[in-house]
Amino acid sequence: METQTLHIEFESEEGALLRLIGLVERRGYDVRSMNLPVPSEGSMSLDVGVMARDGGRDIGVLRRQIHRLSGVRRVLGGMEHQNTSVGGQHDDA
Amino acid sequence: MNAIQTSIDPDITPAGKQAPTGAELVVSALRGQGVDMVFGYPGGTIMPLYDALPGSGLKHILVRHEQAAAFAADAYARTTGKAGVCIATSGPGATNLLTGIANAFLDSVPMVAITGQVPTSVMGTDAFQEIDIFGMSMPVVKHSFLVRRAEDIPQIIAEAFALATSGRPGPVLIDLPKDIAQTRVEKPKPAKIKKAERRAPDPVAIAGAEALLKRAKRPVLYLGGGVAKAGAVEALRRFNMLAGIPAVSTLTGLGVLPTDSGDFYGMLGMHGAKAANTLVQEADLLLVCGARFDDRATGKVDSFAPDAKVIHLDCDPAEIGKIRNAEAGVQGDLKTALESLAVGILDISPWRTRAQELRNRHTFNYNAPGAGIFAPAFLEELSRTAGDNFVATCDVGQHQMWVAQHCHFSRPEAHLTSGGLGAMGYGVPAGIGAKLASPDDCVVTVTGDGSIMMNIQELATIRRYGVALKIVLFDNSTLGLVRQWQELFYEGNFSEVDLYDNPDFAEVARAFGVEAFTVTRREQTSAAIKRLLNTRGPVLAHVRIDPRENVWPLVPPGKSNAEMMEH
Numbered sequence: 192m193e194t195q196t197l198h199i200e201f202e203s204e205e206g207a208l209l210r211l212i213g214l215v216e217r218r219g220y221d222v223r224s225m226n227l228p229v230p231s232e233g234s235m236s237l238d239v240g241v242m243a244r245d246g247g248r249d250i251g252v253l254r255r256q257i258h259r260l261s262g263v264r265r266v267l268g269g270m271e272h273q274n275t276s277v278g279g280q281h282d283d284a
Numbered sequence: 285m286n287a288i289q290t291s292i293d294p295d296i297t298p299a300g301k302q303a304p305t306g307a308e309l310v311v312s313a314l315r316g317q318g319v320d321m322v323f324g325y326p327g328g329t330i331m332p333l334y335d336a337l338p339g340s341g342l343k344h345i346l347v348r349h350e351q352a353a354a355f356a357a358d359a360y361a362r363t364t365g366k367a368g369v370c371i372a373t374s375g376p377g378a379t380n381l382l383t384g385i386a387n388a389f390l391d392s393v394p395m396v397a398i399t400g401q402v403p404t405s406v407m408g409t410d411a412f413q414e415i416d417i418f419g420m421s422m423p424v425v426k427h428s429f430l431v432r433r434a435e436d437i438p439q440i441i442a443e444a445f446a447l448a449t450s451g452r453p454g455p456v457l458i459d460l461p462k463d464i465a466q467t468r469v470e471k472p473k474p475a476k477i478k479k480a481e482r483r484a485p486d487p488v489a490i491a492g493a494e495a496l497l498k499r500a501k502r503p504v505l506y507l508g509g510g511v512a513k514a515g516a517v518e519a520l521r522r523f524n525m526l527a528g529i530p531a532v533s534t535l536t537g538l539g540v541l542p543t544d545s546g547d548f549y550g551m552l553g554m555h556g557a558k559a560a561n562t563l564v565q566e567a568d569l570l571l572v573c574g575a576r577f578d579d580r581a582t583g584k585v586d587s588f589a590p591d592a593k594v595i596h597l598d599c600d601p602a603e604i605g606k607i608r609n610a611e612a613g614v615q616g617d618l619k620t621a622l623e624s625l626a627v628g629i630l631d632i633s634p635w636r637t638r639a640q641e642l643r644n645r646h647t648f649n650y651n652a653p654g655a656g657i658f659a660p661a662f663l664e665e666l667s668r669t670a671g672d673n674f675v676a677t678c679d680v681g682q683h684q685m686w687v688a689q690h691c692h693f694s695r696p697e698a699h700l701t702s703g704g705l706g707a708m709g710y711g712v713p714a715g716i717g718a719k720l721a722s723p724d725d726c727v728v729t730v731t732g733d734g735s736i737m738m739n740i741q742e743l744a745t746i747r748r749y750g751v752a753l754k755i756v757l758f759d760n761s762t763l764g765l766v767r768q769w770q771e772l773f774y775e776g777n778f779s780e781v782d783l784y785d786n787p788d789f790a791e792v793a794r795a796f797g798v799e800a801f802t803v804t805r806r807e808q809t810s811a812a813i814k815r816l817l818n819t820r821g822p823v824l825a826h827v828r829i830d831p832r833e834n835v836w837p838l839v840p841p842g843k844s845n846a847e848m849m850e851h
Contacts, residue, residue, distance in 0.1 A: 205418075205432070206418060206422065206428065206430070209422065213423060217423055249605060251605065258602075259451075261426070261447055
């Protein structure tokens with residue numbers, strides 16, 4: 192299993208970081224690294240290195256699970272390895 | 285996205301009157317959201333909110349355990365389509381709500397849960413009844429708020445309702461410290477929320493789905509709870525009236541197509557219909573609508589519908605491809621997606637004939653041996669007799685599966701069940717919520733002797749408010765579903781399932797002031813149903829059944845849906 196890095200942009204609000212990291216761990220990934228720059232004007236970003244605990248995890252699904260959290264503006268990074276295509280209008284790809 | 289204002293007006297305080305407290309702002313914001321009924325239980329830190337309730341116009345239903353408040357609010361939401369509201373104090377009140385919040389989360393039910401919190405000055409000091417419910421609830425809420433400033437309350441309430449009801453619905457928690465609730469606010473800020481717009485599906489994705497559908501020879505429509513949540517039931521029915529695709533449903537998708545519809549072949553999965561599971565296994569295409577490939581539906585995923593391509597329609601992009609790859613993933617509003625799919629009449633006559641053959645071959649047998657009451661036959665007759673306004677709220681266990689297999693449902697709101705969480709104790713408080721939400725419906729709680737004991741105190745709530753709920757309690761003096769698994773998969777090692785010392789449930793109900801009667805013999809079935817349905821007020825039918833009776837058919841754990849055991 193390889194580590195992949197997600198770049199997450201989100202609103203600076205109470206519990207936001209806890210919510211993000213908790214979701215990553217609950218969805219079957221280990222957090223391997225984190226970089227949290229100083230927030231600016233209510234906005235924060237997080238670069239998080241994640242590694243799936245087993246082979247059945249699709250980083251694209253994780254990305255979408257993060258993106259649906261309230262306050263998350265954008266999720267970038269991670270290589271999808273399955274052939275599902277999601278037809279819709281996202282800004283997370 | 286448009287910004288709109290809610291009905292909260294910051295200048296409502298008449299001259300000479302004191303400025304509203306945070307608690308009063310909560311109440312007025314709830315009224316502004318159209319809330320007319322809330323379920324809760326008071327306690328120390330939430331007392332300011334309870335102080336603001338009398339005369340507010342909000343009907344408060346005092347339950348006897350906070351878990352029941354959440355379950356009742358859940359059922360109220362499922363019945364009305366609006367967010368259910370439940371209230372509890374901090375500490376144990378909040379933790380008692382959690383199971384009900386988790387239930388709403390896993391079944392995508394809109395809910396706003398309001399908890400008291402210790403004053404901000406002592407937060408983090410292990411104060412009396414202090415618990416970090418904001419942190420504890422994170423895995424089971426769509427979002428949560430900890431109120432730090434009273435003037436933010438109108439905005440937070442507006443956001444909570446918008447989040448709970450938009451997109452994929454879910455529960456939102458608002459943790460309200462006592463001092464914030466007591467603070468007077470001279471100039472509350474008006475709420476501005478972004479109006480959630482239903483996201484239209486991508487036309488290219490729709491075209492891809494249409495192409496797959498037109499090529500399919502053995503398509504199956506796989507319906508989940510998301511169809512009703514999206515308000516897409518009529519669109520789905522119209523779509524399939526033309527397309528004529530054999531349909532199956534998950535536990536929470538029951539009623540999307542009426543049980544008696546010619547195109548409906550039953551529930552799929554572990555305790556599904558043999559015909560439904562066989563159709564899915566033989567399908568060359570699954571059109572999945574608002575379902576999430578739950579393991580109870582799919583059995584062993586690797587062998588689930590092995591020859592089928594998948595079209596997955598869902599408002600939640602995170603569900604598409606989570607368990608099963610989709611050749612066509614269509615994310616967006618389900619109703620719009622179904623209305624956009626133009627496939628006309630499909631040329632699948634041989635497949636429809638095959639489906640009919642399967643249905644005819646695998647009908648349920650209601651002629652059980654013996655003279656005792658046969659629960660499946662009882663339920664089938666009950667739902668048929670009650671008619672189209674029959675609503676079942678279920679507890680969890682064998683009776684839950686019998687309801688799913690044997691009751692007739694005319695609409696999805698007719699079947700309220702704890703699908704994802706599988707929470708024993710849901711049935712009675714859910715029955716209260718459903719009956720209060722829709723008094724003209726014939727609401728029947730179907731429970732077991734294990735489940736009812738998890739919220740039996742709510743008989744007092746039924747009595748207090750005169751809730752004309754009908755309760756069918758199947759009593760086999762055992763934890764039936766666990767016993768069944770121990771019999772089949774644990775070599776008959778019946779460990780801690782014997783409830784031989786149950787109380788006399790009819791006596792218990794009468795002690796709470798609820799009419800009750802007991803039946804034991806099969807020939808009493810019709811009379812019991814008649815009495816149940818004709819009683820004007822609340823009534824409990826205590827129905828004794830054979831503890832050796834199992835739920836059939838069954839897909840053994842870890843097996844493919846093709847490996848159903850029928851007896």
